[in-house]
Amino acid sequence: MSSSSSPRPSTTHDVARLAGVSQATVSLVLGGNPRARVAAATRERVIRAAEELGYRPNIVARGLVRGRSYALGVIVPDLANPFFLEVVRGIERVASTAGYAVLLCDARETTPARHLEALRARLIDGVIVDPLGVEGLPADSLTDLNLVVVDQPSERWPGVASDAEGAGRLAAEHLLALGHREVAMVGPATDVHSFRMRERGFTRALRAAGVALPSGWLRRAPATVAGGEAAMRALLPRRGSRPTAVFCTSDLLALGALKACATAGVAVPGAMSVVGCDDIEMARVVTPELTTVAVPARELGARAARLLLRQLDGRGGETRPGRVLPVRLVPRGTTAPPPTDP
């Protein structure tokens, strides 16, 4: 029912028969290795025959003999976060132009360990892990795997990273320059390195300026809009003091914070300044537009993919740390000097 009389796809044997050569010769001509010594005339005949039959190499068979699948795995914490999606797109572009397929794994759907199991069974050539607790993975399940980590410096695996600490610092300096002294911070509780570093950069810059971050003003929430909303609500008590500015270590959190302010009738940026981090597209959609720190997500992904591909080609030797990708503050509408009349 599904498929009718499908003409079995042609193989190297078919091509060989038509070209009047052996299968081995066909493989030599068509299978990668361009420097194989084959007479020009023969090569020509083979190519012509292959075209005539519409021959396409069977990547599975090739993978079986070469022990490769020409596919990469990518594990991200949460695809619904546009930031990670952007990283994935960077990876995908590089990978696909190099002839590699990408198997996407959302850590929220299954545990990374299970994902790895499934990937390994498919002879995945390598895996890119976005800032997810790789350290927590079963170590033995990783030893024989080509792995590149994103935004998560590690002794054991090569990786690429953005200047996460710098991102936090930029946010702090921006708020300090505007005159804020009563600031809060919202970040996820997960042990994701880049988030940790953003927090550290922020708190350090604050401390360097002699500004304290009361423990009550450090809110933990999942890196989602709903999380940001809840955290912000907690920062807006009915009575008592409240911060004049808040730094969210993810734009999704910041969007949630804005939402909470709107609901509570707190003017942004008049009564409350908000700074996000990532610079996702939605940051420019809300009104006022979100002040944030731009992180080159796509470039991060692209670099990770290139690094992994180099490694697969054996040219992995040059695993120098790799320049940390710079971030930059994007001042927009959600930040202003603190209200003069508290």
Place this chain on the structure above:
Amino acid sequence: MSSSSSPRPSTTHDVARLAGVSQATVSLVLGGNPRARVAAATRERVIRAAEELGYRPNIVARGLVRGRSYALGVIVPDLANPFFLEVVRGIERVASTAGYAVLLCDARETTPARHLEALRARLIDGVIVDPLGVEGLPADSLTDLNLVVVDQPSERWPGVASDAEGAGRLAAEHLLALGHREVAMVGPATDVHSFRMRERGFTRALRAAGVALPSGWLRRAPATVAGGEAAMRALLPRRGSRPTAVFCTSDLLALGALKACATAGVAVPGAMSVVGCDDIEMARVVTPELTTVAVPARELGARAARLLLRQLDGRGGETRPGRVLPVRLVPRGTTAPPPTDP
């Protein structure tokens, strides 16, 4: 450098040696077919040996002999659109619990034809195509492929769909009930069936109520925030009449429209009502919250995956059209009666 002395993963031969049986027996015990006749004691020995060696079947090898790869391809128009992402998540959950991997293809990165080529080479078992012009694909490249289409009724392939026409109708009826008579519509120019149907449902309901849709108020724009913004700007002339409400056939467009209104100082919903379609998460993030039509994206994906899997199992016979998934209006903050003083 990358990987140390990796102990080659064990094969059926290794298990056979340890268990003192032949490779064939191991394959009979561990390879799918549970009704193979193998003595209980032998089966036990094999399983024990497999566990001891940590044996995992090589899916690539299995795929080669069975002509299957246990992987699905999914082609979507634009992953950056949360709606399609949600569809993908629905697919992924069903597929992965059934042991299938998912190869994601974003139509914006490469042409669908190229994607199909790459998928076919990997012995992909089946493909799910989101409302993308399948009709425009090279027909011969599809004949021998198990394919399921989403939101795109077709004679040639089974599929699942949401009530796209109903979505448009609901939006129209909502605006009409509020008293709007001067309405506009924004939708993408691409030939995507569900968008077409949403438009049709909208315009038909309008016509049925005796309300005309001037051609100038039917704006075409790519289904992105930027597209919606541009379209809305065009609907807000410096002078002359403007609509009192607009229906955007995608939430992203609607968000852009809201943005344009905010920039132009047009009050929503006071001076302009906006209705979207999809009910993505961001619809509830903006202020005021977006009135929209909820479409069960995840369920759509899950059903498509189940349909495809059934087909792969040969149980494809029952390819009844499949119930059209209902949609529902979600009235929120961006719609209100038209301004009384025009």
Place this chain on the structure above:
DNA sequence: GCGGTTTGCTAATACGTATTAACAACCATG
């Protein structure tokens, strides 16, 4: 005990490609 059936296992082969050792043909050199 003897045909016949069932049960349990294995040898052999296939899937489609890559790779290597071996071989034939050709060339150049002396």
Place this chain on the structure above:
DNA sequence: CATGGTTGTTAATACGTATTAGCAAACCGC
């Protein structure tokens, strides 16, 4: 012309699994 090297092609094998035909043993009824 013998020798040695180079070039072009192929036969054979491997990758790890699934599957089928077939074999040996056990079991059956009589």
